[in-house]
Amino acid sequence: xxxxxxxxxxxxxxxxxxxxxxxxxxxxxxxxxxxxxxxxxxxxxxxxxxxxxxxxxxxxxxxxxxxxxxxxxxxxxxxxxxxxxxxxxxxxxxxxxxxxxxxxxxxxxxxxxxxxxxxxxxxxxxxxxxxxxxxxxxxxxxxxxxxxxxxxxxxxxxxxxxxxxxxxxxxxxxxxxxxxxxxxxxxxxxxxxxxxxxxxxxxxxxxxxxxxxxxxxxxxxxxxxxxxxxxxxxxxxxxxxxxxxxxxxxxxxxxxxxxxxxxxxxxxxxxxxxxxxxxxxxxxxxxxxxxxxxxxxxxxxxxxxxxxxxxxxxxxxxxxxxxxxxxxxxxxxxxxxxxxxxxxxxxxxxxxxxxxxxxxxxxxxxxxxxxxxxxxxxxxxxxxxxxxxxxxxxxxxxxxxxxxxxxxxxxxxxxxxxxxxxxxxxxxxxxxxxxxxxxxxxxxxxxxxxxxxxxxxxxxxxxxxxxxxxxxxxxxxxxxxxxxxxxxxxxxxxxxxxxxxxxxxxxxxxxxxxxxxxxxxxxxxxxxxxxxxxxxxxxxxxxxxxxxxxxxxxxxxxxxxxxxxxxxxxxxxxxxxxxxxxxxxxxxxxxxxxxxxxxxxxxxxxxxxxxxxxxxxxxxxxxxxxxxxxxxxxxxxxxxxxxxxxxxxxxxxxxxxxxxxxxxxxxxxxxxxxxxxxxxxxxxxxxxxxxxxxxxxxxxxxxxxxxxxxxxxxxxxxxxxxxxxxxxxxxxxxxxxxxxxxxxxxxxxxxxxxxxxxxxxxxxxxxxxxxxxxxxxxxxxxxxxxxxxxxxxxxxxxxxxxxxxxxxxxxxxxxxxxxxxxxxxxxxxxxxxxxxxxxxxxxxxxxxxxxxxxxxxxxxxxxxxxxxxxxxxx
Numbered sequence: 001x002x003x004x005x006x007x008x009x010x011x012x013x014x015x016x017x018x019x020x021x022x023x024x025x026x027x028x029x030x031x032x033x034x035x036x037x038x039x040x041x042x043x044x045x046x047x048x049x050x051x052x053x054x055x056x057x058x059x060x061x062x063x064x065x066x067x068x069x070x071x072x073x074x075x076x077x078x079x080x081x082x083x084x085x086x087x088x089x090x091x092x093x094x095x096x097x098x099x100x101x102x103x104x105x106x107x108x109x110x111x112x113x114x115x116x117x118x119x120x121x122x123x124x125x126x127x128x129x130x131x132x133x134x135x136x137x138x139x140x141x142x143x144x145x146x147x148x149x150x151x152x153x154x155x156x157x158x159x160x161x162x163x164x165x166x167x168x169x170x171x172x173x174x175x176x177x178x179x180x181x182x183x184x185x186x187x188x189x190x191x192x193x194x195x196x197x198x199x200x201x202x203x204x205x206x207x208x209x210x211x212x213x214x215x216x217x218x219x220x221x222x223x224x225x226x227x228x229x230x231x232x233x234x235x236x237x238x239x240x241x242x243x244x245x246x247x248x249x250x251x252x253x254x255x256x257x258x259x260x261x262x263x264x265x266x267x268x269x270x271x272x273x274x275x276x277x278x279x280x281x282x283x284x285x286x287x288x289x290x291x292x293x294x295x296x297x298x299x300x301x302x303x304x305x306x307x308x309x310x311x312x313x314x315x316x317x318x319x320x321x322x323x324x325x326x327x328x329x330x331x332x333x334x335x336x337x338x339x340x341x342x343x344x345x346x347x348x349x350x351x352x353x354x355x356x357x358x359x360x361x362x363x364x365x366x367x368x369x370x371x372x373x374x375x376x377x378x379x380x381x382x383x384x385x386x387x388x389x390x391x392x393x394x395x396x397x398x399x400x401x402x403x404x405x406x407x408x409x410x411x412x413x414x415x416x417x418x419x420x421x422x423x424x425x426x427x428x429x430x431x432x433x434x435x436x437x438x439x440x441x442x443x444x445x446x447x448x449x450x451x452x453x454x455x456x457x458x459x460x461x462x463x464x465x466x467x468x469x470x471x472x473x474x475x476x477x478x479x480x481x482x483x484x485x486x487x488x489x490x491x492x493x494x495x496x497x498x499x500x501x502x503x504x505x506x507x508x509x510x511x512x513x514x515x516x517x518x519x520x521x522x523x524x525x526x527x528x529x530x531x532x533x534x535x536x537x538x539x540x541x542x543x544x545x546x547x548x549x550x551x552x553x554x555x556x557x558x559x560x561x562x563x564x565x566x567x568x569x570x571x572x573x574x575x576x577x578x579x580x581x582x583x584x585x586x587x588x589x590x591x592x593x594x595x596x597x598x599x600x601x602x603x604x605x606x607x608x609x610x611x612x613x614x615x616x617x618x619x620x621x622x623x624x625x626x627x628x629x630x631x632x633x634x635x636x637x638x639x640x641x642x643x644x645x646x647x648x649x650x651x652x653x654x655x656x657x658x659x660x661x662x663x664x665x666x667x668x669x670x671x672x673x674x675x676x677x678x679x680x681x682x683x684x685x686x687x688x689x690x691x692x693x694x695x696x697x698x699x700x701x702x703x704x705x706x707x708x709x710x711x712x713x714x715x716x717x718x719x720x721x722x723x724x725x726x727x728x729x730x731x732x733x734x735x736x737x738x739x740x741x742x743x744x745x746x747x748x749x750x751x752x753x754x755x756x757x758x759x760x761x762x763x764x765x766x767x768x769x770x771x772x773x774x775x776x777x778x779x780x781x782x783x784x785x786x787x788x789x790x791x792x793x794x795x796x797x798x799x800x801x802x803x804x805x806x807x808x809x810x811x812x813x814x815x816x817x818x819x820x821x822x823x824x825x826x827x828x829x830x831x832x833x834x835x836x837x838x839x840x841x842x843x844x845x846x847x848x849x850x851x852x853x854x855x856x857x858x859x860x861x862x863x864x865x866x867x868x869x870x871x872x873x874x
Contacts, residue, residue, distance in 0.1 A: 003210060007201045008068045013037040019116045023105040033092035034113055035065045037085040039071045048080050052122035052147055052419075053299075055114065055138070056085040059129020059154070060222035061187045063092030066128060066291050074295035079309055081124075081301075086113060088134070090218025092209045100221050101236040107241075114138070122147030124308060126300070128291065129154055129263075130222065133241055139263050140244045148308045149245075149252040149275075150300055151684075152262050152290045155267040156274065159241040163228050164262050170223050172177055180220035181213050193288040195259055202292070245274050251307035252278040253718070255296055257286030258425065260560060265754035266448060271426035276381075279303060282426055282719040284505050292649055299719050306722075309611055322490045322514055323521075325402050328531065328550040329366065335359035339547060339560035340575050342391040343570065346435065346454060354554075354577055357392050362399075362547065365475060369400035370483035372474025378431060380486050383422055383491065385449055387413075387434030387442075390544070390555045391455050393471060394590075397433060398544055401492065402513070405486045411498040413438075414504050414562075421445050423498045426716055438467045444862035496715050499645045500847065508715030509645045518675070518708035519648060520548045525674035526652055527582075527613060527639070534578040537615055538566050539586035542624075554578045563589040563618070568597040568632070572604030575611065583611055583633070583673045586618035587625070594628050611636045617643070620667040620747070621849055622772075625736040626655050641748065642669035646711040646731055648754070649673050651745050664827075665766040666737055666748035676707035678745055681727060683736060685760040687788065689728055689751070700738045702751050704730040736763055753850045755784035755791045762793065764825065764850070770824035771798060773797050778802075780840055783854035785830065785861060792830035794857045795821065804833035807860070833857055 006014075015038055021030045043050050054074060056067040064085035070862045074083035087094040089101060089109055102110065114123075123145045127135030132154025139146050140298050164645030169175055170186060180186045187210055191203050198206070210216050227235040252275045256268050265282075272278060286293035318388060319370070332339075339362045345355035357365065384401050386408055388394040401408045411423035413754035424432070424447045432442055432449030439451055450468045454460070462465075494513040498506040523529060523545065531550030538556050545551025556574040558566040566589040574580065585593070599772050600608075611633040616626070621640050630638055640658070641649035653661075653670025661668035679693035679700030689702050695805060710731045712719040724732050737747040748763035755762040764782035771780040795817055797809065809817070816831040839849040 003423050006068075006073070006205045007066060007199075008067065008736075008800065009037065010039070010042070010071070012041055013039055013071055015041075017113065017116060018060065019109075019112050021109065021112055021115075023101070023112070024106045025101055025105045032089055032097060032109070032112075033095040034089065035087040037067065037071055038083070039075045040084070041080045043080055043082060048075075050082040051077075051079040051304070052081055052124060053119050053120070054081060054083045054124050054126050054150075055110075055135065056108065056126040056235045057086070057128070057135040057138075058088065059127075059131040059132035060091070060092070061190055061210060061216075062129070062206060062289075063087045065205055066289075067126065067578055068725045069295070069297040070126065070300060071290065073301055076617055077301050077304075079305070081304065083117065084117065086110065086216075087209070088131070090221065096215065096217065100225075101218075102225055102237070103133065103137070103227075104237040106134045106140065107237070110134060110138045111141060112143070118733070119145070121145035122308070124148040124150060124304065126150040126152075127154055128152045129288075130226070132156070133238060137237070137241045137306075139250075140241065145287050146248075146250055148250050149248065150255070150303075151252070151271065152255045152296065153257055153263045153288055154271075155263050156245065156271060157227070157238045163226065164264070166226075166262050167223070171226065171228065171663050176220065176223065180223050181216045184210060184216065185864050186219060186223070187216075190288070194477065195285060195287045195289075195293045198289075198292060221846070223531065223698055226377070234286045247275065248275065251303075251311070253300065253303045253307070254278045254280045255290060255299060255508070256280065256282045256380070256716075257288060257293055258282055258284060258292040259287035260420075261387045265425045265428060268450065272428070274855055279307065279718040280716040280722070281401070284422065299722075302722060306515070323517055324488055324513065325419075325494075325516055325548045326366075326399060329363055329399060332359040332531075332550065333363035338552050338578060340392050341394050341552070341553060341554040341574075343574050343577065344391075346389065346391060346393055352663070354642050354645045355392060362392075364398065364804065365396045366399045367483050368401060368475045368478040368481070369471065370403040370711040371478030371481040372469075372476070373400055373406070373431075373478075374404055374484045376431070376469055376474060378404055378406050380489075381511050382406045382431065383409050383427060383429040383449075383496070385404070385409040385411070385427065385429035385434075385447075387411075387432065387438035388454055389435070391423075395547060395553075397546065399547060400483075403483055405489065405492060405494075407493045407496060409496045409508075411506065411508075415498065415501050417441060417445075419446060419501050419506050423508065424448065427496050427498075427508050431720065441468075458552050472734050488513065488761060493712070497645055507645075507709045507717060510713050510715050512622070512712050515709055515712055517548075518546055520678065522649060522674050522707065522709050525548055526641075526649065527615070529582065533582055534580050535582040535584060536571060536574045536578070536580045538571060538574075538583065539563070539615075547556045550576050554580065558589075564592045566592055566654055568593045570603060572600055572607050574811075575607040576604065580607070580611055582613045582615070582616045583636070584617065587616055587621040588619075590616055590621070590629055590778075591625065593632070594625070597632060605632075608633050608739075609635060614638050616640045617649070620669070623655070623658050626658065630655060640669070641673065642745070644733060644735075646733070647676075647707060647709060650733075651678060652746070657744075661740070661744055663769075664746055666746040666763065667765060667769075668740075668744055668746050669737075670744055672745075676705065676709075679704045679706075679730065680738065681732070683754065683761055685753070687754060687756045687761055689804050693727060693730055695739060695743075697739050697741050697743075700736060700748060700761070703737050703747070704736045705733055750850070753783070755782070755793055756788050757784070757791050757793070758789070766843050767793065767795070767827050767829075770821045771797065771817045773824075774813075774820050776800055777814065779848065780849050781838065781848045781853050783850055783857055785854065785858045790864070791829055794833060794861070795829050796832045796833045796835060796838075797859060798836075798838055802832040802836045804836070804855075807833065809834045831857075831861060832859065 017034045060099040067085035070081045074081040125135035339359040342355040409427045433452040451467045495511045496508045533551040554574045559572045563586040614636045638655040642651045643649035682701040684692040693708045768780040809832040
């Protein structure tokens with residue numbers, strides 16, 4: 001019967017327990033009948049001693065059925081765990097007591113149950129919804145038994161916030177009796193929150209204990225016991241739990257569904273403020289019923305193995321030399337020479353003169369801004385989201401935050417509105433500083449953080465946008481004051497930098513102060529950049545490093561969120577402004593610089609002719625394009641560093657090095673930069689990846705990086721981070737490549753873009769390069785169509801001139817591309833397709849979305865409806 005009514009539940013787990021009650025709501029001597037799901041008998045029958053007990057507590061209106069995957073996984077884990085999932089009294093199949101049980105009673109009830117079951121320890125509590133608070137209440141009263149805490153989509157009394165609208169509605173006197181007891185509306189609405197929809201048998205199983213109004217009284221009471229005001233009877237108990245967990249010193253894991261209309265990300269932020277050492281993973285797309293939306297058993301038992309069963313010894317603090325990012329600025333605080341130049345200052349219209357700030361002026365501005373931010377509430381560890389284009393404002397804000405040991409959150413507009421909002425909500429900043437457009441988005445889309453405007457706004461506009469402060473107002477408040485001094489902690493978080501979103505949702509990458517300084521030093525030592533260098537920052541990340549390097553930096557007149565907007569004249573004018581010796585730019589920017597180079601006058605060409613170093617970063621750049629760039633900067637040494645947001649840079653190669661390497665399977669990216677190590681983890685014929693770092697030549701594998709400037713972790717993506725660092729001491733890049741006989745690294749593509757054909761694994765880059773040598777062919781993407789292990793290669797092309805519509809290539813072009821690819825790389829293409837423009841990431845305008853292309857090509861070749869392809873990934 002249980003198997004039919006409760007899918008995926010072993011009937012042996014279901015049992016009833018008679019428990020003496022000491023709850024205040026019950027008279028002395030009362031015994032209550034509990035229903036629980038318990039895999040303990042399975043373990044006992046097998047003669048297995050569990051590593052500990054998971055005590056799982058459901059919320060409202062679910063029951064112990066919510067935890068069935070943990071029950072199954074607990075018995076089969078490498079180190080089995082007993083899993084006890086309770087039905088709280090008046091809920092599930094436990095006794096209907098007829099009493100209104102408050103939060104304090106429920107915490108006591110749970111302790112009565114564990115006493116009766118003889119559960120001693122170690123115990124890890126697992127809670128969801130209001131079961132999270134109850135499980136934490138138990139944890140605080142059973143510290144000696146407690147080994148860890150797991151929470152999913154719950155709340156612990158976030159001060160200053162009103163109740164979620166859904167709970168406000170459920171508590172309304174006109175709705176509450178009808179919605180929670182008389183009908184099953186509250187239950188059905190809760191079930192509808194699953195992403196995707198619950199299968200009918202599962203939905204029926206969840207509803208089974210609550211058939212009939214009499215069996216739903218506990219559901220109604222649970223809702224009524226939510227403390228909305230401080231006069232509520234359960235307010236004190238909730239506040240005791242909320243404040244008490246700040247002192248918990250056990251490992252904690254927080255798994256979260258952001259698409260939750262009940263417990264939104266603001267509750268996650270509050271939890272992490274109280275449990276700051278938690279391992280966190282946000283499952284994009286998942287919602288309130290997280291254990292139904294995603295597999296939580298795998299991450300829970302993986303976390304148990306590393307955090308509870310075999311906790312690592314406390315890592316020793318690194319002892320390598322640490323020079324703070326602000327050291328150079330502090331040492332040049334009286335220097336009146338230019339530090340930062342804006343060619344298109346914020347708020348200026350067309351023809352606005354460049355704005356220059358000296359080192360002394362920058363130091364004064366940073367200190368005043370730090371003092372103003374501190375007065376506004378910014379403290380060490382406070383997250384501050386900066387939605388400001390590169391230039392004097394952003395530079396000042398970054399270094400002011402670093403002065404306060406605050407954590408800068410940088411997610412640029414290149415992610416698109418949707419991606420930007422997802423990033424900001426995921427990072428959960430306490431402050432949001434932005435230009436007008438960003439503040440409009442923050443107001444309209446509910447982005448978190450106290451809002452600060454870059455420019456002064458009228459009182460009416462400040463009210464409209466919910467702005468509390470302005471940057472200039474903070475500077476005025478802090479002028480003449482010393483910014484608070486906090487002891488530097490090199491291993492504290494300094495920044496959350498978001499990836500480009502070119503290979504999926506953008507990920508927050510956390511850097512400590514030590515790692516940021518190591519990034520600075522890697523660039524400084526690799527390229528011999530010293531104080532006195534003057535650089536043009538046509539690639540946004542490098543604009544932020546200028547003051548830390550002691551370099552005068554200038555931001556060209558361009559839209560930094562769209563690198564293709566950099567013209568040759570804008571680049572040259574920036575070089576003139578600071579007598580530039582160094583240029584940083586992306587391939588997309590350089591492509592447009594070359595396309596507009598005919599507009600340069602003699603003075604502009606002369607300025608470019610004085611450049612000594614040009615770095616092209618962000619994506620690979622072809623040798624012919626670099627050769628054309630060399631004509632513009634004839635004295636410059638041209639370099640193309642390879643790296644990613646998680647580790648920038650990793651390797652470097654010069655134009656001469658590219659020419660010496662010649663043609664090969666992929667793009668040659670050279671040798672490791674200062675203090676970096678690179679290895680590969682072999683990719684096997686079935687597409688799986690090994691776990692041993694190798695440095696042998698001519699073996700294709702996933703590229704691994706180890707360096708002082710590799711990220712600390714992914715932010716609130718614990719599962720992603722576990723995979724990223726699963727080869728001890730190395731960051732797994734997700735890129736695929738090999739070493740040649742000279743020890744140079746070649747990148748062959750992304751691990752997610754390899755083709756698993758009947759003949760084995762093929763990587764895309766070599767075939768793409770071969771196809772690009774055909775006349776009339778621009779960029780190319782090689783994608784696999786068909787099932788894993790039997791994929792066929794398909795080439796998707798941009799043509800010159802661009803194709804008018806997407807579809808199959810002409811017979812002549814198809815034959816030419818097939819012949820060239822077969823001749824140069826020995827690959828037989830199944831089809832050749834064309835489209836007007838590749839879908840690329842927005843930040844670099846160059847990283848092709850091959851996943852979208854593969855899906856598009858599959859549908860096109862299958863003859864079905866074919867969706868359009870956007871120009872940029874958002």
